[in-house]
Amino acid sequence: MVSLASDQSWLLNPSIIKQVHQCRRLIQVEFGVKLHLTEENLVLQLEHFADQSRSATLPRVWSALKQSVPALADQVRHCRESTHKTYRGQPVLPESTADTPDSGPRPRTVIYRGRVVTR
Numbered sequence: 001m002v003s004l005a006s007d008q009s010w011l012l013n014p015s016i017i018k019q020v021h022q023c024r025r026l027i028q029v030e031f032g033v034k035l036h037l038t039e040e041n042l043v044l045q046l047e048h049f050a051d052q053s054r055s056a057t058l059p060r061v062w063s064a065l066k067q068s069v070p071a072l073a074d075q076v077r078h079c080r081e082s083t084h085k086t087y088r089g090q091p092v093l094p095e096s097t098a099d100t101p102d103s104g105p106r107p108r109t110v111i112y113r114g115r116v117v118t119r
Contacts, residue, residue: 026058
């Protein structure tokens with residue numbers, strides 16, 4: 001098991017933390033979202049907001065940050081891969097692509113005002 005501290009050891013460098021704070025300020029001004037340094041998916045959220053930004057400053061600062069810390073690209077890739085649902089280590093297919101014998105919706109039995117209603 002990898003700890004959170006070892007994953008974010010790059011945050012201990014003062015010049016890098018300055019760039020992260022600049023990204024956080026720009027995100028808060030543009031999107032109104034306040035990111036914290038202790039968040040689990042900080043790197044993924046920084047990437048997301050940098051992609052969605054309309055200003056030229058945030059993507060520029062984010063790309064400079066990724067160039068100064070090469071491990072960030074690996075963390076973004078790892079976070080995107082780990083966002084898929086898994087059950088006991090196996091990926092779970094979305095419900096729309098799951099193989100079901102009957103493709104129609106299941107009838108539901110609902111009690112409404114004391115009477116059984118089938119939908």
